[in-house]
Amino acid sequence: MANKRILIVEDDFDNTTLVRLLLEREGFDVFTADNGEKGLAVTKSEQPDLIVLDLDMPVMDGWRMIEEIKDDKGTRDIPIVVVTAHLLHDERFKAFDAGCEGYVSKPFQVRELVAEVKRCL
Numbered sequence: 177m178a179n180k181r182i183l184i185v186e187d188d189f190d191n192t193t194l195v196r197l198l199l200e201r202e203g204f205d206v207f208t209a210d211n212g213e214k215g216l217a218v219t220k221s222e223q224p225d226l227i228v229l230d231l232d233m234p235v236m237d238g239w240r241m242i243e244e245i246k247d248d249k250g251t252r253d254i255p256i257v258v259v260t261a262h263l264l265h266d267e268r269f270k271a272f273d274a275g276c277e278g279y280v281s282k283p284f285q286v287r288e289l290v291a292e293v294k295r296c297l
Contacts, residue, residue, distance in 0.1 A: 180205070181226075182204045182205070182226050182293065183208070183219060183224040186210070187232075191230070192208050195289065199290070202293075207222065210233075213235045215227070220250065225254070226257065227245070229256050230260055239274070242276060255297065256275070257276070257293055258280070260279075260282060
């Protein structure tokens with residue numbers, strides 16, 4: 177898994193810092209964006225191996241970013257793991273139907289997030 181590149185798209189600084197530290201400790205190269213619009217631009221320019229994505233963000237939300245990524249031939253195969261506080265059961269199904277490969281609810285267990293990222297790579 178070392179040298180895999182992961183983009184975290186999350187507007188909460190503390191959440192970003194926590195996820196970044198967890199993934200870097202596992203040997204991943206990590207970069208970040210604080211909203212969907214920036215996340216989409218970074219996705220297109222950097223072609224990460226996986227995206228960890230929050231759904232509720234300013235400028236462009238995670239749902240819109242998923243749609244844009246999955247509609248683009250150059251980015252549609254990048255796995256997306258949604259990490260969100262959305263706890264509705266149908267939200268998980270909606271994320272998978274939109275093309276996401278993983279889903280983790282906040283607050284999450286450290287092992288759960290890392291395992292989901294590794295499973296989706």
